[in-house]
Structure formats: structure tokens, C-alpha cells
Amino acid sequence: MQIKEAAKLLNTTPKTLRFYEEKGLIAPSKDDANQYRYFSESDLYRVSTILALREIGVPVKEIKVLLEKQSMSIKQYLDIQRSALYEQWIEMRDMILTIDQMVEQVEPNLHSQEVLHQLANHLKSIKEVRRKWRDRWDFDGQATDYDENIKKGGFRFNVHEGYDEALVMVEKMVQLQPEEVCVDIGIGTGNLGSRFLQTGVKVIGVDQSEKMLTKCQEKHPSIETRKGHFLALPLLDGSVDAIVSSYALHHLTDQEKLHAFEEMLRVLKPGGQLCIADLMFENQAHRERVMRDLKKSGNEIAVAAIEDEYYGDKSILVTWLRNKGLPVEMLQFNDILGLIYTKKTYE
Ligand SMILES: C[S@@+](CC[C@H](N)C(=O)[O-])C[C@H]1O[C@@H](n2cnc3c(N)ncnc32)[C@H](O)[C@@H]1O
Known part of the structure; x- marks a missing residue:
């Protein structure tokens, strides 16, 4: 197909196509006799990709790198x-x-x-x-061995004690109909979100780590993955029926956690459910008691592990939700693992 025809088909101009050629984005073959350009099927496909990327604001230079680079898919x-x-x-x-x-x-x-x-x-x-907010824990680096590592008990401190029980409880508490949308934030390799697939729920996994998302996709191809952050969710307002999360929120400080709650409520539909199982203490007094006991027993490993992250204070989170007029249910599985469930009761 010649340039005029190709431009018409793709709803663009011959000038634009010549510009992309000049920039090295496309290389249609040329007739030796008259130098007319010939656009093959694959040229047309490439141009339509370029046009689509330009439409969403990707600069020409970046498109060139992307089309040449093999390591990242479009x-x-x-x-x-x-x-x-x-x-x-x-x-x-x-x-x-x-x-x-x-x-x-x-x-x-x-x-x-x-x-x-x-x-x-x-x-x-x-x-x-x-x-x-920064990923201080290198989750990209943890992605490959994550599932194996959580099975290991840990020396003198098992942060995953009660992990399975907590995931089962989240699945039980969040009631969804087939086709409804459930978002798992900080989905990691998909251990929580995948539990909702059996009932025909549409699961979207959000994570800031691209490697974790790749792993999740390999394990659970029917989960839609999206790169994103607790503090800026890649979702429209009022668009999801439920949000779940496990072992992720404690990578945010208590102040950041409240911003994350605000953000999660933004994307939930009215009546939407929110259920979080995470490392958290009942309140400050509980934290102090646990830390005192660990120090007394010489368990420096546990003390260091807890201090390296931001285990939540359940009372602060629950008070914040209740001040918004939301109903809250809560559970504590053990000294460090808790659960919060709420419903967005307003429009
Ligand atoms: C310990 S893993 C838990 C993974 C999974 N939810 C589970 O229960 O096995 C924590 C996950 O949360 C993600 N994460 C941590 N902070 C995050 C943030 N601020 N926004 C989005 N994801 C985050 C990490 O990239 C990682 O995949």
C-alpha cells in the first residue's frame, strides 16, 4: 500500500508518516524505479502502535527506544x-x-x-x-524466591506465623458476586488475590514492584496486574467492589497508612468492602509490651525485624475509620498479626 492510502487507513497524514521515517521509527520499503514507499501489513501495525503511543503522550524518542528494546513488552x-x-x-x-x-x-x-x-x-x-515513599526492601529482588521464603519459619522469629489463617479469614469476610471487581494491593505473587478467582470475581493486582507483578502473572494469568502504589492507585474513583491486602501496608508509616486509607476509599464503590490483614499491634501499649518481652528474652532478631518496618497501630487506624462514620470489625491472630474490615457506607 502506498503512503497516501496508508495514511488514510490509519487516520493520519503522509507528512506524519514521512516524519516517523525520518526519525527512524519506521522503514517502509521503496520502489527502486520511482522511490515510492510501500507499507506492508507489519509497517501498518507498527505505525498504528506509534500513533496510539503518541496519542497518550509518549514522546517520539521514547517510542523509538521502546520499539527497539526487546526486554520490555509494550x-x-x-x-x-x-x-x-x-x-x-x-x-x-x-x-x-x-x-x-x-x-x-x-x-x-x-x-x-x-x-x-x-x-x-x-x-x-x-x-x-x-x-x-521508597522501596527500602528491594521487592524486585525478593520476587523470585518469595513463595519459598515465606514457608521458612525464620530463626527465632516467624513473621509468617498465622499467614495462611489470615488469608483464609480475608477470603471468608469479603463477600463478592461473580464479575465483581476485587483489587489486591501489594499483591506480590498473588497469594491472597488468587483466592477470589474461583468464584468468578475479577481480580486486579496492584503492586509497586514490576518483578512481583511478573511473577504473579506467571502463576495466575487471569489476574490483571497493574503497577501502582498505595498512595496513588491506578484506578478510577468509585470503580471497585472490594479491596484486600495482606502483609503490604506495614511498608508505609502510620501517617502514610492514613493517606492510603483515603486513597482506597476513593476507588471503592459505595458499599464497597475493605479488608486488610497485616502486621500490626493492638495499640501502643501492646507494642511496648511485646517489644519489652522480646528484649527481655534476648530476641534481638525479632526486635530488629519489627523496627525495620512500620507495624501498624490498629487503634489509630480503627479510630480514623470510625471518625469517618465507617463500621469496623477487627481481629488479632497473634501478637503481631491483625485484621481490619470495613465498608464504605457513604456515596
Ligand atoms: C511482603 S509482600 C506481601 C505480598 C502478598 N500480599 C502476600 O501476602 O504474600 C509485600 C508486597 O507489597 C508491595 N508493596 C510494598 N509497599 C507498597 C506500596 N507502597 N505500594 C504498592 N505495593 C507495595 C511489595 O512490592 C510486595 O510485593
Whole structure:
């Protein structure tokens, strides 16, 4: 097919196609006699991919690298792009909401300067919380052996004691109908999310680690995986029926956990369920008692392991949810493993 025809078919212009050729993105064959370009099936497919990527804002230079690079599939690349765009969108949304509040306050309020300052500071702190989080534990590096490692008891401290029991309990508490959407955040290799597949539920696994997501896909091809973060979920508002999570939230500080709760409530539909099984203490007094006992018995391994992460304070999380008027059920499996279940009861 010649250039005019190809451009028409792909809803673009011959000029655009010549530009992509000039940039080395495509190389249609040329007729020796008249130098007319000839677009084969595979050229057309390549151009339509380029056009689609341009449409979602990927720069020409990056498209070139992507098409040449074998190590990353277009699907993986799109997933990373989507996650980045969601982060930008969530940030823009926060800015618009802050402007709305500022506009509301600026006229009637005599102390509007002060209020504007407070709103701006609040916005700044949310942005900082999102930007600051780092994977200090190298989950990409843990992905290959993760399932084997969790079976090992651990020397003097078994962080996975009660793990299976907790996953069973989450599955039992979250009631879903076939076709409903359940998101597992920090899905890792899919051990919790996959439990919901048997009932025909659509499972989406979100994780910040690409290697964990690849592993999850290999084990459970019917789980849709999305790169994303507790603090910027790659999901639209009010779009999911349930959120579950196991052994993931304790990689966020208590302040970050509350932002994560806000974010999870954003994406839940009204009536949606949230169930988290994670490393957490009942409250500060419980933490102090457990730590004191561990130190007394000389279990420095356990003390170091707990201090390396952010085991939750269940009372803070539950109080926050209850202050929002949400009903909460909770359980404690052992000294370090707990569960929180709630429902988004508002629109
Ligand atoms: C200990 S693994 C647990 C995996 C799985 N949920 C399970 O129960 O076996 C923690 C997982 O949470 C993910 N994770 C940690 N912090 C996260 C964050 N802020 N946002 C998204 N995922 C996160 C990690 O990448 C990792 O895959």
C-alpha cells in the first residue's frame, strides 16, 4: 500500500508518516524505479502502535527506544505509563480540590490569608508524602524466591506465623458476586488475590514492584496486574467492589497508612468492602509490651525485624475509620498479626 492510502487507513497524514521515517521509527520499503514507499501489513501495525503511543503522550524518542528494546513488552511499558499518568492525575485532582476550597474561603472569610496558607500547606504535605515513599526492601529482588521464603519459619522469629489463617479469614469476610471487581494491593505473587478467582470475581493486582507483578502473572494469568502504589492507585474513583491486602501496608508509616486509607476509599464503590490483614499491634501499649518481652528474652532478631518496618497501630487506624462514620470489625491472630474490615457506607 502506498503512503497516501496508508495514511488514510490509519487516520493520519503522509507528512506524519514521512516524519516517523525520518526519525527512524519506521522503514517502509521503496520502489527502486520511482522511490515510492510501500507499507506492508507489519509497517501498518507498527505505525498504528506509534500513533496510539503518541496519542497518550509518549514522546517520539521514547517510542523509538521502546520499539527497539526487546526486554520490555509494550504491555509492560503501557502499564508503567498508566501508573505515572494516574500519579499526575491524582496530584492535579488534589490541586483542583484545593483551589475549589480556596475560592470558597477567600470571599467570606476575614482571615482568608491564613486559610489559604493552611490549604496550601495541606496540599504540599500530601504531595510530599506521595513523593517520599521508597522501596527500602528491594521487592524486585525478593520476587523470585518469595513463595519459598515465606514457608521458612525464620530463626527465632516467624513473621509468617498465622499467614495462611489470615488469608483464609480475608477470603471468608469479603463477600463478592461473580464479575465483581476485587483489587489486591501489594499483591506480590498473588497469594491472597488468587483466592477470589474461583468464584468468578475479577481480580486486579496492584503492586509497586514490576518483578512481583511478573511473577504473579506467571502463576495466575487471569489476574490483571497493574503497577501502582498505595498512595496513588491506578484506578478510577468509585470503580471497585472490594479491596484486600495482606502483609503490604506495614511498608508505609502510620501517617502514610492514613493517606492510603483515603486513597482506597476513593476507588471503592459505595458499599464497597475493605479488608486488610497485616502486621500490626493492638495499640501502643501492646507494642511496648511485646517489644519489652522480646528484649527481655534476648530476641534481638525479632526486635530488629519489627523496627525495620512500620507495624501498624490498629487503634489509630480503627479510630480514623470510625471518625469517618465507617463500621469496623477487627481481629488479632497473634501478637503481631491483625485484621481490619470495613465498608464504605457513604456515596
Ligand atoms: C511482603 S509482600 C506481601 C505480598 C502478598 N500480599 C502476600 O501476602 O504474600 C509485600 C508486597 O507489597 C508491595 N508493596 C510494598 N509497599 C507498597 C506500596 N507502597 N505500594 C504498592 N505495593 C507495595 C511489595 O512490592 C510486595 O510485593
